[in-house]
Amino acid sequence: MKGTAPAEVGLDPAYVVATESCLPQHLGEVGGKAVGLGSLLRAGQRVAESFVVTAAAYRSYAASGARELSPAIREAVGRSYSALCERRGAELTVAVRSSATVEDSADASCAGQFRTFLGASGVEEVLDQVERCWIAAFEPQVRSYRADRQIDAEDDGLAVIVQELVDARAAGVIFTQHPRTGDRSLVVIESSYGLGEAVVGGEVTPDLFEVNRITQSIHDSRLGAKPFEHRLAPDGRSVKILPVDQGRQRAWSISDEEVMTLLALAGELEAKLGRGLDVEWAIGTAAGQQSEDGGDALFALQVRPITAGSRQPTAVSPNRDAVDHILGRLAGRGPGNGP
């Protein structure tokens, strides 16, 4: 379960690492989210910039008993945040999310059990939010979840991702196959206004698009209820929940063209990362990252294997030829003939 720490970014031991360097074998140190983001970066996707505070940092914090950040950790996080701001040419507003080393794995998805804070800016606020992620890991419901799954929190630790916030006009989730029926011909897209938190956290009923990837056409769509949205405040330093007016509630949160762009993204990611993905995405702006025409750009924020939804059982045994299948069906042994 324990991985080797990835290439060091700042100090020794590696309390902070570059997201690009997070490989699947580092899961135990950087968590599933970071591994997913790492794979997106290496796949050449447009991803919001980030760095990862490792499980080593968490263990050192938990072991100290002092419940306060050591100078080494403050130094490592501070330096990485400053470097990020420097690259962007501004003091960045970021999201701080826990990336549990047990979360996001294919057989134990507990998405949402951990903490996300949107809109931290300045070193002190970032440090404060990293610490709050760690404290949240001690909360009773997380501990109970871990106990049920026989997961040892102390041993596995907890990583934290600090990621530049995309000022999303719309965001949501792509399932590269139907999450319930396992139908691989459908790409299912959920979308709502503002940051993806509203969709991922189940706060709104998102717009739903089921897209046939073969005909490149919308197979089914359902307008959601989207009474509010998370948006970056005008000063760019915090995230606010704003009401959505009636007109926008009754409109689709993304255009048909954007649906097709998301469909293309689903195809690209599956080609690079394998089948059956769950992708968080946002359409909006991040400092210095815009689409070629200067408008909103599409960002992949997160990717993981779909955990729910099993494929239908194989209808016929693969070793029979077509005539056998057909004769079997006509003889009443095929599907649709009941038990």
Added chain:
Amino acid sequence: MTQGRRSFRNPFDLETPTGAEGWESMYPSYLQFGDELRERDEQKLWFFDQMHNPEPLYPFDLMMPESWLVSLNQYTTRVWNLPTALGIEHRIVNGYLYLSPNVIDDPAMRAEREPVFLERARHYFDHWDEIYDNWVTKATDCIDRLKAISFFPLPDREPMETVLRARGTTTAFDLLTTYSRYLENMHEMAYYHFEMLNLAYGAYLTFLEFCRAHFPAITDDLVARMVAGIDVILYRPDAELRRLAARAVELGVGDSLKSGAGPEAVIGELRASAPGRQWLDELEAVKDPWFYYSTGSGYCHAKRAWIDDLRPPFAALSDYVRRVERGEDLSRPLEPLRAERERIAGGYRDLLDDDDAAAFDSLLALSRQVFPFVENHNFYVEHWHHSIFFNKARDLGAVLVAAGLLDADDDIFFLHRYEVYRVLYEAEARWALGVPTRSEYTWRKEVARRRRIHAALEQWNPPAALGVPPEAVTEPITVTLFGITSETISRWLAAEDADGLEDSFAGLAVSPGVAEGVARVVRQVDELDELRDGEILVCPLTAPSWSIVFARIAAAVSDGGGIMSHAAIVSREYRLPAVAATGVGTRVVRTGDRLRVDGNTGVVTILERAGVAAAGAVGA
């Protein structure tokens, strides 16, 4: 009634429409509900055969369902020994044809039939191409022999030749024997019709179910597009019209065809010029066989073929000439269609794991192998053969008119084919006697009575189904051709409850896309003239030859028809949203209503009723 299960109306409780009293006397008793089998029959599902017989049956036209009652069912029951099914029964209710499949539930009987079935059906699959080639020869030969059959009026005096050749029998005897050969010819063609159809549908259905198991959201339309042939003779009649339109423009006679003056006037005008005569020669050259193209399903004599009524093809020619003059290329490019078919099939295949992909490939290949029969038999049998068959009946009608027994050629269609034997005997007797007989009065009177009854039956609205639905519908012909599944039945039950007042209803999604527009309810082919550009066609059934209006409509909704019905095959060709098997469309929708037709989900929504006054006149 079975407890806990919803039922349709009991077929024994239906009222006779006013003016149609005595309708039973037009039809044989073995095709009617009777007290002897009441307990059994009222516990079965009977569905209306809207696809083949949307109108009250003419007694003579019963030849068609009665032929397939024996040919299709003999194949199921006695030739293939299908382990799961016995024959599909027929009942006539208020002049309309209802059908009921029969499933074998007894495991012992299934087991007993299975090895026989497997051996026999495998032989056909293993030799499919060879058998199909031979099938075309048999069918064409049967058509040639039908063409050679002629009915001549009885002469005033037997020809001298009978004496000189000392033949012994007379022309009246010829009339009887020719009629026998004529009926036998139809019977023979009915066997060919169903010789390969059960197995072909079985192959298709197996592939369809395989696709649905792996891709629950796949539409029937997409499966059909993967399988359907590209170069199919069912499209030829329309393709010939497109070619003739282009030729007319080349020859400089397009204006005559555009005039809209009606076929006779147009042909008269064309005869006046050399290029016009050239074009007419080219028209003549394609008429046999491509104008033997019925405006109906080929099961009713009243739906004439193009060869008999040039108005539908000339209306299409007028439209095509306009399009050619606008610079459109009307030819149907085969390569892009082929590429599209491969792209869809390849797309689905690539989503499967290796073993499943191998099964997909072999099922698709076999479905494609059997599919030319499914698509092409329709032209050979229903269009070509049946059109000639009905025309020969008119010739025989003329013989009976000349013999003084009937008033009009078409009167013959009010006589059952076995009654015609009796009428022929009476004609022969009258010819023999040379004095007045009662026959000149009895049949005229009987036909007049039947005409009145038939007209009254036309006013009746046959329910989509009667009796008690089974737990599940699995019989391949019922599912594939008639589009009747457990879901169809639930929809019909729901529609019965709503009694035609709901603002949306569902059917089978047979051609994808979504369209909105104004509805035009069309029950007969001659009402197609009223159709305006951009309207949504709402009809009992879209026959393939109606396809000439498809260039002008926004979508099609039909009461009947399955995904493999003759109509669905051609609808997809036109890439129009289409919903079939709604069971209620023509009853619920009124001309002028604004509709949305969703060919992806099969849902038809009435967005706006045509005027408040019309909406108030429900049930009118």
